[in-house]
Amino acid sequence: MRAAVYYGPNKVSIDDVPDPAPAHGEVKVRVGFNGICGTDLHEYFAGPIFIPTSPHALTGNQAPLVLGHEFSGTITEIGPGVDGFSEGDRVAIEPIYRCGTCGPCASGRYNICKFIGFHGLMSDGGMAESTVVPQNMLHKLPDSVSLQLGALVEPMSVAYHAAKLGNVRAGDTAVVMGAGPIGIGVWFALKGLGLDDVYVVEPSPVRRASIENLGAKTLDPTSVNVAEFIGDHTGGSGVDAAYDAAGVQPAVETALQCIGAHKPLVSVAIYEKPLETPLLNLVMNESRIQGSLCYTGDDYRAVIDLMANGHYDTTGWVTTIPIEQVVDEGFHALHAGKKMKVLIDPSL
Structure with missing residues (x-):
């Protein structure tokens, strides 16, 4: 064969x-x-x-x-x-x-x-x-x-597992860094968890257009100060969870500026280069970085159920x-x- x-x-x-x-x-x-x-x-x-x-x-x-x-x-x-x-x-x-x-x-x-x-x-x-x-x-x-x-199901379960680790619930606000396949998956997962107020940050016009066509709200970090926009949008409280699916230093720095007090940045990216983490932001905000790896059978079953209900496009x-x-x-x-x-x- x-x-x-x-x-x-x-x-x-x-x-x-x-x-x-x-x-x-x-x-x-x-x-x-x-x-x-x-x-x-x-x-x-x-x-x-x-x-x-x-x-x-x-x-x-x-x-x-x-x-x-x-x-x-x-x-x-x-x-x-x-x-x-x-x-x-x-x-x-x-x-x-x-x-x-x-x-x-x-x-x-x-x-x-x-x-x-x-x-x-x-x-x-x-x-x-x-x-x-x-x-x-x-x-x-x-x-x-x-x-x-x-x-x-496999990559969407990677994204679903990460989305759950953000401890979000219906009515929360979230930001996703990166609109590659995992970023798209995180957006789908958050929507499946009941979140309507989700912004996807992506510098590539092609990737932005792709996820916009699926119904997502996007931000172009090359033309918008994302942290200022999120601050204005949330009345200064920040998002309930941020997700890094980009894997680059600027995305991590921006995400940390967007999260609210006691809230997580969930990392679901592979980092090819070492990062310099601005720990002062974490200390002053009592926020945290949460790693996410793979999935379990529960994530698979949840994604398959969402697929059966026509959730993924x-x-x-x-x-x-x-x-x-x-x-x-x-x-x-x-x-x-x-x-x-x-x-x-x-x-x-």
């Missing part, structure tokens, strides 16, 4: 690899769509970062391996010991490997497992015609949720390509800012 195999920085090729078979507790999934994540871009252009170069503690795998951790598909084969799933079930994959015994796992926070691994980063993943996954990664998709939307920001185009029309197009979110269809 065809698969996108990662060998190292700037080296991903479409290879013919053996068709996998499920072992005990596993199922085989025919991949419908697989999204290219920002993490995949980091691995392609600057890796290996998360992809192991020696056997991973939980999976035993290392590079080279098949990429792809944002995917959906249809179960085509059931391994022994699997209950509650059948061939033909349409599923989204929650791609976390966890040890189940460390402190975070024991407390239910397996998304910060001390030995965490990801299908498609620490094992052969979903940028392929088929892949094999453990039963605990499976989430059934309702008939009303397409496989295309199913491939977006892919118009204008999601593109589908064949697997053979993953490098040029995927990695390079995303890196150059020509596209926002790319899904690979292995059947094309």
Whole structure:
């Protein structure tokens, strides 16, 4: 079968690899769509970062391996010991490997497992015609949720988990820094949590236009003093939560100027460069920076429920390509800012 195999920085090729078979507790999934994540871009252009170069503690795998951790598909084969799933079930994959015994796992926070691994980063993943996954990664998709939307459950769950960590509720005000796929996801999540007063800060005209077409209110930081605008808008009290999905110093500084007393800045970005955090703002405001990593099954279920109710709209920001185009029309197009979110269809 065809698969996108990662060998190292700037080296991903479409290879013919053996068709996998499920072992005990596993199922085989025919991949419908697989999204290219920002993490995949980091691995392609600057890796290996998360992809192991020696056997991973939980999976035993290392590079080279098949990429792809944002995917959906249809179960085509059931391994022994699997209950509650059948061939033909349409599923989204929650791609976390966890040890189940460390402190975070024991407390239910397996998304910060001390030995965490990801299908498609620490094992052969979903940028392929088929892949094999453990039963605990499976989430059934309702008939009303397409496989295309199913491939977006993973990144939208990253965003939903972050949105919840802001401890917001209906009627609150929030600001989101960055209108890439995760920023869009945070906006969708906040709307799903009942917030109507949400501003998305984005300097790119293309990205601003994309999220505006979805119904978002935006601010251009190159022409508007965002902190002053938010101060005026909130009567000086600041927002109830800010979310950084941009991952750059100016976004963090602006977000910290926007949050109200005792309120959080939730960081859901990957920072390529060290940041200088203006701690005086935090001290004088008794505010805080809250990290956000991944998701749990509860986030997946919440996102799938919202999708089933028609909450998410892919118009204008999601593109589908064949697997053979993953490098040029995927990695390079995303890196150059020509596209926002790319899904690979292995059947094309």
